[in-house]
Amino acid sequence: MRLLSLSLCLISTVGYAAKPAPFPVTPNNTGESFMVSATNPYVSSTGYTILKQGGNAIDAMVAMQMVMSVVEPDMTGIGGGTFALYFDNKTNQFHALDGRDEAPASASPDMFVENGKAISRDEILGPRSVAVPGTLRLMYSAHQEYGSMPWAELLKPAIDLAKNGYAMNSYTYDIVVREQARLINDPEIKALYWKDGEIQPTGTLMKNPAIAHTLEMIAQKGDSYLYGGEFGKNIVETVNSRIEGDKPKLSIDDFKNYQMKKREVVETDYRGNTVISFGYPASGGMMVSQTLELLEPYNIAKMPITDAEPWRLMAEAMRVSRADRITYAGDPDYVEVPADEMLSKGYIDERRKLIPKEGSADKNPKAGELSEEQPAQHQEFESKDTGHISILDSAGNAIAMTSTIGTGMGSGVMVDGVIMNAQMANFSASPTFKGKPVQNTIEPGKRPRSAITPLMVLDKNDELRLIVGSPGSSQIPGYVLKTLVGIIDWNLSAQEAIDLPNIQYGTKIDRTKAKDPTGLLVEKKTFAEMLVPELIQQGYPVHVIPVVSGLNAIEIKDGKVYGASDRRRASSSMGE
Template identity: 35%
Template sequence: MKIARPLLAAPFLAALLLSACAAPDGKQDVSVSEAAQSAAEAAASETTDAAQEAADVNAWTKGAMVAAANPEAVEAGLEILREGGTAVDAAIAVHTALGLVEPESSGIGGGGFMVYYDHASGEITVFDGRERAPAAATPEYFMKDGEVMDFISSWQSGRSVGVPGAVALYKSAHDAAGKLDWEDLFQPAIKLAEDGFVVERKLAATLASDRLQQYVRLDDLPESSAYFYPDGVPLAEGSIKTNPAYAETLKRIATEGPSAFYSGEIAESIAYAVSHDPSLPGAMTVEDLANYEVAVRPALCGVEPDGYKVCSAPPPSSGGVTQNMILGLYDRLKPTGEEATEEGFLKAFVDAQRLTYADRDHYVADADFVPVPAAELIDPIYLDVRATEAFAPDEHATPGDPGIALGRGPMRQMWGEDPTDHRPGTTHFSIIDPYGNAVSMTMTVESAFGNSVMVHGFVLNNQLTDFSREPTKGGKPVANAVAGNKRPRSSMSPTLVFDPEGDLFMVTGSPGGNSIVAYVAKTLVGVLEWGKSAQEAINLPNIIARGDVVGVEVDREGGPEAAEALREMGYNVEERQGENSGLHVIIVREDGLEGGADPRRDGVALALE
């Protein structure tokens, strides 16, 4: 994969693209024991010098940065970094603040994935805080009278709530890579909740959306209605809002640890709200909360043809599979030499997505419950074969079979086709600390404001609708069907990129439901293939090619031209506006850090002074 800029200037891609010791008289005047001590001190000095020299070689000199979806959350992270905290410490501060200022997207009532890079050791670790289904859940969890429940009824119910993983993720990551005291990490968000935060454009617009109010219960349920719609009016942009209940919840977690959340009053409130939901009760119990565990996993990494290593979260996340597949397939499909045109680059990006999404939808699920051929899907041999299977623009996209390609026997027939949709109610932030450690973290409550139920100052997720509500298809089980304690498949793709020398190069990720896969891939292709800066890559129009329709964001520069070019190629193009990406990217350049924040949200990327 070479960094190659598009050749032409068509609008749609132009917008894209150590000493001895002697006496003064010169005679030796040192006893045997003194000589031994002197030799030991000299050796120790040499060891210290060598260690210091090694540390100097590995010293991080690029600075620190936080990129997130809200300025006050970014400031919370920078405050922790100023106090000497690590990227993990800052991530906890950022996310607890985001749960306050951006509650439509994430919070402690949800979960997500953290990909952490330790600069000193070079290790990459994934903390999987994805929500789990209650132990009593069965594959028929979303069936009623023999029929599959519709999405709205499933979403706005207790049945949709998974056991939240965010707080447990905080603790697992902090135990592994935190530096500041646990209690200190919650203080910025507590202060914001008590003193008040500024209601930003996105929160205000979401609350005022007639379309949202048509489907959710947020303005009907007592606690959420009183908080988000005081006196029946949605919170206004620029107003100051406090959340004393959330402050008290964070104080308890800060002083008592995760047990304050997973047992006692808070856990009982969550379980009661879920199991007594008047729309449709769920099966969650206090035992489910007490038994929640974070899964610590190795990252799933692939090495691109020119030596860049792309690492993201393994299943049930889609990141490691999809980002490596799209990049690998793009490299195989892109035109070269005299045949290289901007239209050809665009077509290669679309076709790589269509192939990848078809495979992701079929195979990716919770690998603790079902076999997921993650390594096989990103194997270069399979990608060579899969690239030859690119669909004509008017063909239906279907999954491939890595088992056949790798000579291991067919795999595709294990599972029924899975059409699961994923709704956009998510946030992403990227952090590099002064020590060179990095965090790429995507967190969610699933749809906007989760399932609308609010307890103790935070909303509950509707993450279980990320499972396939239909447990079988064509007489075969669906890989992503519901099961007790199982984690639903996720589109979240928190990603780290390393250069051919193995040094950290890029931190990226985005919210956006199933479109996350395409959003994140856009930044990788934009930077690695088209030579874009972080902000230029983010600003490119979003193009999402899942299934038989190619969605093109036409209210961004270059979008209308891309839509028209793809339509002329024969693709079924759907023109879209108001895309919900929230890309936050940091790139390590020779002279320091380069950040970018998605203008589609309220975020910023700020360096530590």
């Protein structure tokens, strides 16, 4: 294991930020044995090094996530939650590993209702938004069951970067700027990101000795250091000290009782390919599966990529499936989720009638009636900033893993160098909407729904063909759908499919505008701009803005392994 610590620990001799070795410089790569794809060069380099040394996919996932916790704390980390779709090649089985954050035992459906009205997102964010984090328990539990390298070895790269430094990227800087009004109030965050009263710029050498110590203790004691140990107690004490009065608070028992869960996978067929995704409460997979079923009769392969029609069909089909997602998605331990019915042929055929023959639907479709007591169709706040990695090891094991702390810089509370999640804000703030119950309401021990979409595809011979996922909040399913259509319908490579413009209906953060635009979101500086006149003529409110995905994919084809990642971020793939 000495090679690992040397390969990622350059600063001890030269005094500069530790650089990935080898340094990834292109978004794609080709190999024959293994591959990793990630949005950050420190992360992809770490995964490559672990697999190069003979570690398996689970080992690489652990090491990569720990490095993400250090170098991308604005989006992900051990203070947050994770969904990991794992393919075990030896048993030919898919495992949906749920490390989503969980509401504390003190939580209640109306905890964010004051004077008969739900409080705003800005009022929720902060210590009250912290849920019990699940990422570390998932990492440790998965490693205990499937890992091959020693646990402590896998944390060394992250510890080294935290101690010796890494270059802060522009994405982190942008998020700190965006969220600065609430971040500056936390002493640990302020000490890390501010200097002489100013936010430190992109490229700053960042050192976080507090998280280095936390990770060193986790390396020694495993996840018990958080789930019942000193770190967990520090979180409870810090968070609760900032919550006023008798409002719901965390307890150390919440941490002791937290467990990773294994969920159902969602399986559907699209043009002879089997699409495998994560079941509820990760609802993006069901949304993509429904959309693919809706698109099946349309001959998209014969439609030119630069025509408006295939993009219109994708947008309209997603509007139909989104209505079901925001109505029925929830924690299956607490609510009934009619997953089988949502993918049944009769139901899909009926829902397809909502796709207009031409142009835009006059209004957003309503959800289908699948239960006696129809839940409310209620879209509220969802995570804005997320991280994804895709992994294939030399034994054919694969992982699509997406993790988040709930929104940019999470709750804005840092404990022992770790940003704490804001996942309580991803529940519905009100238990009812227009007199109907909400599936995603808060309950003790419940996990909030998510649009996260880790996904894999088997080809017509049932061989693994694709591993893919993306950050991007409620836009994630659309990013993944575009990639699948590009590969399966248009016979593009994974990299070419990722490079396609992002065009989808929804709401997107745009700091250049006073209000976040809602309508057909068309990615600027792409060929999609030339489709805008026709799309407007079809009745769409069109917004040409940055629609920044963070897709990371691995494609297996003709005996080769192809890494692909998103040029919209500092993404890269590495393998051999």
